[in-house]
Amino acid sequence: MRIKPSKKVLLSWIDKYVPEKDLFFLSNEILNKMDIKDVLLMPIDEFFNHNTYGQLNYGNSYEYWNIKNAQYVIIAENEWIGRLPEEQRQLILNSQVLCERGLVLPVSFIHEIEKIPSSFVIKGNVVIQRSMWEKLDKSMKEQILTTMVFEWWDKGECEEPPKTVPHFLLPFANTFGHHQGANCLAAVLFAISKGKQEWFIYEWIH
Template sequence: MIIAESDWIEQLSNAERTTILMAQLQCERGMTVPLSFIQNRQDVPDDYIHEGHIILQRAMWEKMSSSTKVQLLETMVYEWWDKGECKELPVNAPIFLRKFANTFGTKQGSNCLAAVLYAVTEGKCSWIIDEWIHQNTFLEKLKQCHYQNIETKTLVKGDVAVWQDTDGVIQHAAYCIGENLFFNKHGQTIFNPWKILSKSQLDKEWSQLNMLTYRVI
């Protein structure tokens, strides 16, 4: 690991810089993307292109045009994290979801359990949506909000769907907003948006797991 000012690498000789960038590529450390991800090839210095990949560094990133940055980030999101499939938020959906539905966050780490707890508390715990929530914390908060596991696969507005593996570990959860639609978050990065998805979309992703239904009793 090297800790240095952002322009440090540009002060090295070409040979030294190449050695470091190739090490990043080989060790899969740091942000590297295929050269095909960028449209404006002229916006990337040749020194940062190796074996068909761009090795992104802070100083060179800051010199890139805004349009190239936007294009590259959009391509990365589409190719690696999310292809944008989502449903429109219904006009009669809860007001507290409007700020987040079908949008990207700005903080790393928030997970699906945090998104569900935000919805369960009707937005009153607004801070929680940016957190990483542990399974035990999640289940305890559901209990505090009077949710119980019930024997049904038919979900209604306000229900919580939970997908468990064979060891009883929660792998995903989503909040039902009615009309067979759910407030959902896949993944824990800023490239994983909060989205409105249909039950069929969720089933496609999680059908191999056991689904449980939690409802206010």
């Protein structure tokens, strides 16, 4: 049995996949080549301890755990990257591929690659930023996210729940989540509560 994200789940992902502020991770070497203005610039250690940018939606989308060889982070409004001279834009976007942050997808994941602005196509990858994401049509966003599910996250393969599964677990079996933050301990505590504390299942529980 294979499952796909429901329309409700896809709409939720479309809304939350790309955070409102753009983040760019840079090495010292690249930063020294730039004339940076109209943005916030932070050392990466300070950035990771920041109350706003430490939130799950940023960490999940940009995949902080993968980032390598970056010493600074630019925080910018979503139109900033589009206003830069092409040479600087290419330098920054290329750095996002090299540091292995999230929101960088192989070109093969995108069926209508001609709809992606050429500036954001770097070495066989597409670097996704908020303003660019907002300009894509909904069907294209659905296609990209559905492809990601089957290529990276989960093949959608699952088994029918046994007949002995309690009824309060059935709405959550063989589904994709649409809230950021839930983890496996949350699911266990929800099950132990026998479904009485449904809010547990949407929490990141330590």
